[in-house]
Amino acid sequence: MTTTPMRIVHCVRSPIGGIFRHIRDLATNQAEAGHDVGLICDSSTGSAFDNELVADLEPKLALGVTRVPMQRQLTFKDLSATLALYRHVRDLKPHILHGHGAKGGAYARLIGSVLNLTGQKVSRVYCPHGGSLHYDPNRLEGRIYHTLEGILGRLTDGLIFVSDYEAAAYESKVGHPKALTRIVYNGLTQEEFSPVPANEDAADFLYIGMLRDLKGPDLFIEALYNIRLKNGIAPTAHIVGEGPDEARYRNMVKKLDMENAITFHGALPAREAFKLARNVVVPSRAEAMPYIILETVAAQRPLIATRVGGVPEIFGRYANRLVEPGHIGKLTLAMEAALETPAKMEQQAEELRGCLAETFSVDLMSDRITTLYQELRGIAPADASAQVAAGSDLATSRAQSIFARSSNR
Known part of the structure; x- marks a missing residue:
C-alpha cells in the first residue's frame, strides 16, 4: 500500500461509546501510519471517563482535537456551529473529511462541499454507525431523516458501512448509494x-x-x-x-x-x-x-x-x-x-x-478504510483497490437478504 501521507479530519457529534471507540482506533492507526489526523466533536457530551479518552487521543493527532457545541437534534444552532466548523476545517486544509454518525456526517459533507466549491479538493466520507438508519421509515421522523440522508448522499464521495445489515438498511430506507461504497467490519486488537x-x-x-x-x-x-x-x-x-x-x-x-x-x-x-x-x-x-x-x-x-x-x-x-x-x-x-x-x-x-479474530481485526479495519481514502484521492495501488472491492462486492451481495430476514423476524 502506498505511504503517501494524507491530512484526515474525523467529525462526530458524540465522542462516547462504540462510535468513538471506532474513531479512536482508526485515528490512532492512521497517525501511526504517517498521516496527519484531526478530530472534531461535541464539547457538551461525555463523562469524565469519556473526556479522559478524548484527552488521551489528542497528543497522537497532528491536526489536534477541536470541541464545539453540537446539538443532537436538528436546530437553528446547527447553522452557527456549521459556520464555526467551516472556518476551522478550512484552515486545516484536509484531504479527507470523514463524518461519523448522522450529525457528524452532515457537517463533514456540507463543509467538504463548500470547500470543494472554493478550490480545495476534499473527499467527503460518511459512516452512519446506525444513526438515522435506526428510525422507522413509516413514521414522520424517519421519513424526514431518510430524505435528508438522500440529499446528503449526493454530496458524498465515499460510504463506509460497519455491517452488511447497515448497508442493506441504507439501500432500503435511503436508496442505492451513488458514492464509492465499502463494508468494513469494526475490529479489535490482538x-x-x-x-x-x-x-x-x-x-x-x-x-x-x-x-x-x-x-x-x-x-x-x-x-x-x-x-x-x-x-x-x-x-x-x-x-x-x-x-x-x-x-x-x-x-x-x-x-x-x-x-x-x-x-x-x-x-x-x-x-x-x-x-x-x-x-x-x-x-x-x-x-x-x-x-x-x-x-x-x-x-x-x-x-x-x-x-x-x-x-x-x-x-x-x-x-x-x-x-x-x-x-x-x-x-x-x-x-x-x-x-x-x-x-x-x-x-x-x-x-x-474461536471464529472471531480473523474477521474482526483493527488493523484490517484501518487498512480497508485508508485504502478507500486513497482510491478517492487516486493514489491507491490497483491490487489493493481490487482486493477491497472484491470483499465489498461479496458483502453487498449478501446484504439485502440479511436485512430482509432480520426485518421479518
Whole structure:
C-alpha cells in the first residue's frame, strides 16, 4: 500500500461509546501510519471517563482535537456551529473529511462541499454507525431523516458501512448509494482476544452499555424482576455505563425493590467490567455493529444478545442462539437458562471466540478504510483497490437478504 501521507479530519457529534471507540482506533492507526489526523466533536457530551479518552487521543493527532457545541437534534444552532466548523476545517486544509454518525456526517459533507466549491479538493466520507438508519421509515421522523440522508448522499464521495445489515438498511430506507461504497467490519486488537475470567464473587449478570432505551437496560431490569417473581430470589447484577435515561432506570430498580440485587456503576473499561459477572447481557432493540458484542466474545465471556443489526454477522453459524429483540419473555427465558446451565454457557463462549479474530481485526479495519481514502484521492495501488472491492462486492451481495430476514423476524 502506498505511504503517501494524507491530512484526515474525523467529525462526530458524540465522542462516547462504540462510535468513538471506532474513531479512536482508526485515528490512532492512521497517525501511526504517517498521516496527519484531526478530530472534531461535541464539547457538551461525555463523562469524565469519556473526556479522559478524548484527552488521551489528542497528543497522537497532528491536526489536534477541536470541541464545539453540537446539538443532537436538528436546530437553528446547527447553522452557527456549521459556520464555526467551516472556518476551522478550512484552515486545516484536509484531504479527507470523514463524518461519523448522522450529525457528524452532515457537517463533514456540507463543509467538504463548500470547500470543494472554493478550490480545495476534499473527499467527503460518511459512516452512519446506525444513526438515522435506526428510525422507522413509516413514521414522520424517519421519513424526514431518510430524505435528508438522500440529499446528503449526493454530496458524498465515499460510504463506509460497519455491517452488511447497515448497508442493506441504507439501500432500503435511503436508496442505492451513488458514492464509492465499502463494508468494513469494526475490529479489535490482538490483546483483546485473551480470555477474561470472572471474579470469585462475580454477580450473575452484567449489563454494559449506554443507558438509553435503544440499548435495552429496561428490558434487562424487567427480566431480572421476572426471575425473582418466579423463583422468589432475584439474580444479582451489575449495570455499567452512563446515558440520558440513567435516573429513570435507577428509579425503576427502586420501585421494583431490586436495589439489593442490582448495582449501578459509572462507565468502566469493558475488560474490567467483564470480571464483575458470570454472564453478559446485551438486550439491544437496534444496533449497527456493536463493539461490546465483539469485546465480550473476544474476552470469552458467556453472552446473551439480541438478533439486531450486524450481531448475526458476528455470531455466524451460531446466530440461532440470539434472542428476539424487545421480547421480554424470551430474554427472561434465556437468562434463566444461563443460570441453570453455566457449563454450557462457558462452552458456547469458547466456541464463539474461536471464529472471531480473523474477521474482526483493527488493523484490517484501518487498512480497508485508508485504502478507500486513497482510491478517492487516486493514489491507491490497483491490487489493493481490487482486493477491497472484491470483499465489498461479496458483502453487498449478501446484504439485502440479511436485512430482509432480520426485518421479518
